Amino acid sequence: MVMAQSLFMQVKATRPDALIDVLAPSWSLPMLARMPEINQAIEVAIGHGQFGLLQRLKIGLSLRKYHYTQAIVLPRSYKAALIPFFAAIPQRTGYRGEMRYGVINDIRSLNKTILTQTVQRYVALGLNHNVVSAPQTPYPRLDVDKKNQQELLLKFKLSARKPIICMMPGAEYGPAKQWPIEKYAELAAIVVERGFQVWIIGSVKEQALGDKIAMQQQNDISNLCGKTSLVEAVDLVAMSAWVVTNDSGLMHVACATGRKVVALYGSSTPAYTPPLSKDAKHVYHALECSPCFERACPLGHTRCLNEISVDEVLECITHQ
Numbered sequence: 399m400v401m402a403q404s405l406f407m408q409v410k411a412t413r414p415d416a417l418i419d420v421l422a423p424s425w426s427l428p429m430l431a432r433m434p435e436i437n438q439a440i441e442v443a444i445g446h447g448q449f450g451l452l453q454r455l456k457i458g459l460s461l462r463k464y465h466y467t468q469a470i471v472l473p474r475s476y477k478a479a480l481i482p483f484f485a486a487i488p489q490r491t492g493y494r495g496e497m498r499y500g501v502i503n504d505i506r507s508l509n510k511t512i513l514t515q516t517v518q519r520y521v522a523l524g525l526n527h528n529v530v531s532a533p534q535t536p537y538p539r540l541d542v543d544k545k546n547q548q549e550l551l552l553k554f555k556l557s558a559r560k561p562i563i564c565m566m567p568g569a570e571y572g573p574a575k576q577w578p579i580e581k582y583a584e585l586a587a588i589v590v591e592r593g594f595q596v597w598i599i600g601s602v603k604e605q606a607l608g609d610k611i612a613m614q615q616q617n618d619i620s621n622l623c624g625k626t627s628l629v630e631a632v633d634l635v636a637m638s639a640w641v642v643t644n645d646s647g648l649m650h651v652a653c654a655t656g657r658k659v660v661a662l663y664g665s666s667t668p669a670y671t672p673p674l675s676k677d678a679k680h681v682y683h684a685l686e687c688s689p690c691f692e693r694a695c696p697l698g699h700t701r702c703l704n705e706i707s708v709d710e711v712l713e714c715i716t717h718q
Contacts, residue, residue, distance in 0.1 A: 418435055418436050418437055419436070419437050419438050419439070419440060419464070419466070420436055420438075420439050420440065421439075421440050421442050421457075421481060422439050422440070422441070422442060423441070423442060423443075423444075423446075424441050424443060425628075426439070427439050427441060428627070428628065428629040429540075429628055429629060429632070432540045432541045432542075432629065432632060433538075433539075433540060433541075434539065434541060440457075440461075442457060442481070449477055450477075451480070454477065454480045454481050454484060455480075455484050457481050457484070457485075458480065458481045458482070458483065458484020458485040458486075459484060459485070461481070461484075461485035461487075462485055462486055466482075466485065466487045467487070467488060467489060468487065468488075468489040468490075468491060468504075469482030469485070469487040469489070469490045469491065470491045470492070470523045470524060471490065471491065471492035471502060472492070472520060472523070473495075474492070474493055474494075474495030474496065475495060475496055476495065476496040476497065476498055476501070478492075479492060479495075479498050479501040479502050480501060482501075483500075483501040489503070489504050490502050490503050490504060491504040491506065491523055492504070492505065492506065492523065493505070493506050493507075493508045493519075493523070494506070494507065494508070506522070506523060506528055507528055509528075509529075512529060512530070512531060512532055513529065513532060514532070514669060514670065515532075515535070515669070515670060515671070515672065516670065516671055517535045517674065518532045518533060518535055521533045521535050535674070537653070537654075537674050537675055537676065538650070538653065538654040538674055539654055539656070540632055540651065540654040540655055542632065542633055542636040542655060543633055546630070546633050547633045547634070547636070547637055550626075550630055550633055550634055554620065554622060554625065554626075556597070556620060556634075557595075558637055560593060560594060560595040560618070561593070561594050561595070561639040562594065562595055562596075562597055562637055562638040562639055563586075563589050563594045563595070563596050563597075563638060563639060563640045563641070563642060563715070564596075564597050564598075564599050564634070564635050564638040564640070564641045564642070564643075564652070564657075565582055565585075565586065565596055565597070565598050565599070565611065565641075565642050565643070566598075566599050566600055566641065566642070566643035566644060566646060566648045566649065566652070567579055567582045567598065567600060567604055567607045567608065567611065567644065568600040568601060568603060568604035568607060568623070568644065568646065568648075569644040569645065569646040570601075570603075570646065570647065571646070571666075571693055572665075572692075572693025572694055573693070573694050573695075573700070574664050574665035574690070574692050574693055574694050574695050574700060574702075574703075575644050575645050575646065575663075575664055575665055575666060575703075576644050576664070576703065577644055577662045577664070577703050577706060578703065578704060579607050579610050579611065580610075581706070581707075581708050581711075582607075582610075582611050582642070583610055583611045583613070584708045585642065585708045585711055585712065586611050586615065586619055587615060588708070588712060589712075589715070590615045590618045590619065594618075594639070595618040595619070595620070596611070596615075596618065596619040596620070597620050597622055597634060597638065598611055598612065598619070598620065598621045598622060598623055599622055599623065599626065599631050599634065599635060599648060600622075600623035600624070600648070601623065601624060602623065602624030603623075603624075604623040604624070605621070605623040605624045607623070608621035608622070608623040609621055622634065628651075631648065631651065632651060632654075632655060635648075635651065635652050635655050635657060636655040636656070636657065638657050639657075639658065640657070640658050640659075640660065640715050641657050641658070641659045641660070642660045642662070642711060642715075643659065643660070643661055643662065644661075644662050644664075645661055645662070645663050645664070645666045645668075645671060649661050649673055650673070650674065653673050653674050653675035653678055654674075654675075656675070656677065657675075657677065658677045658678070658679075659673050659675055659677065659678040659679070660678075660679050660680070660681065660711055660714045660715065661673040661678060661679070661680040661681070662680070662681050662682075662703065662706055662711070663680055663681065663682035663689075663702075664688070664700065664702040664703035665688065665689055665690050665691055665692050665693075665695070665702060666689050666691060667682065667684075667688065667689040668680045668682055670689070679714045681706050681710055681711060681714065683701075683702055683705055683706065685701055685702050685705075687701075687702070688702045
């Protein structure tokens with residue numbers, strides 16, 4: 399069993415015979431159903447930031463019937479470890495965190511010099527020992543619903559007659575991860591002239607950004623921000639020839655669909671959260687102030703993103 403806040407669990411790669419159940423919030427359940435490694439997803443209806451001791455106790459007691467042998471706790475908070483403890487799971491694995499001795503009884507040391515990537519740190523918890531070298535991490539994969547793809551074309555009045563480039567101009571973390579929208583718009587205009595169409599994918603928060611891109615060419619640019627569910631976005635992205643995206647959750651979704659991805663990095667770095675796909679490329683200038691991992695540029699110039707040119711991104715697409 400995995401107590402998860404992250405969508406992509408790679409434990410199955412290290413222990414292929416294991417049945418992996420995942421505890422997760424309700425919004426992520428449809429996405430988890432698209433992950434072939436997962437046996438079942440169990441809803442945890444506790445709001446973000448809530449302690450919810452009684453709720454965690456009830457959930458933990460309800461899980462005892464499954465007789466889990468191990469719980470892998472990804473978050474490093476004390477409260478995240480309570481459900482496996484209440485479920486009486488004999489081996490409760492996690493990194494040293496908020497004084498969790500007892501509730502976590504298989505405490506691992508996190509060596510950040512060895513485990514330099516987020517995905518490596520999660521995979522390492524699925525091994526039976528503290529690692530001395532970075533584990534191999536297979537690429538994540540999401541199942542695609544081809545029938546739903548056809549229904550989505552009708553629902554959003556889309557056509558697949560022209561090759562599709564999906565653009566994902568948002569980044570929930572903050573503006574220091576967002577390539578300037580003017581450059582997205584310029585790139586969209588160029589690729590449309592070259593025979594592509596553009597679908598813009600994102601949440602309702604990116605709707606205005608999508609409108610700025612769509613203004614360039616109404617007929618061949620569709621702003622779908624805020625109109626799709628996350629699972630619908632999976633099926634739409636899976637129809638594209640290329641995806642151009644900031645370093646975001648949707649970037650990892652795009653990689654898991656097997657699309658060709660161009661990922662743009664600013665305040666973060668591909669060394670830490672790389673696009674996990676053999677068909678992914680990234681653009682990262684590695685300035686002297688990068689990576690800062692700040693939500694907004696502390697120096698006020700955001701050169702790390704502003705200096706990524708449209709030509710650089712276009713080069714990634716045209717030189718396959």
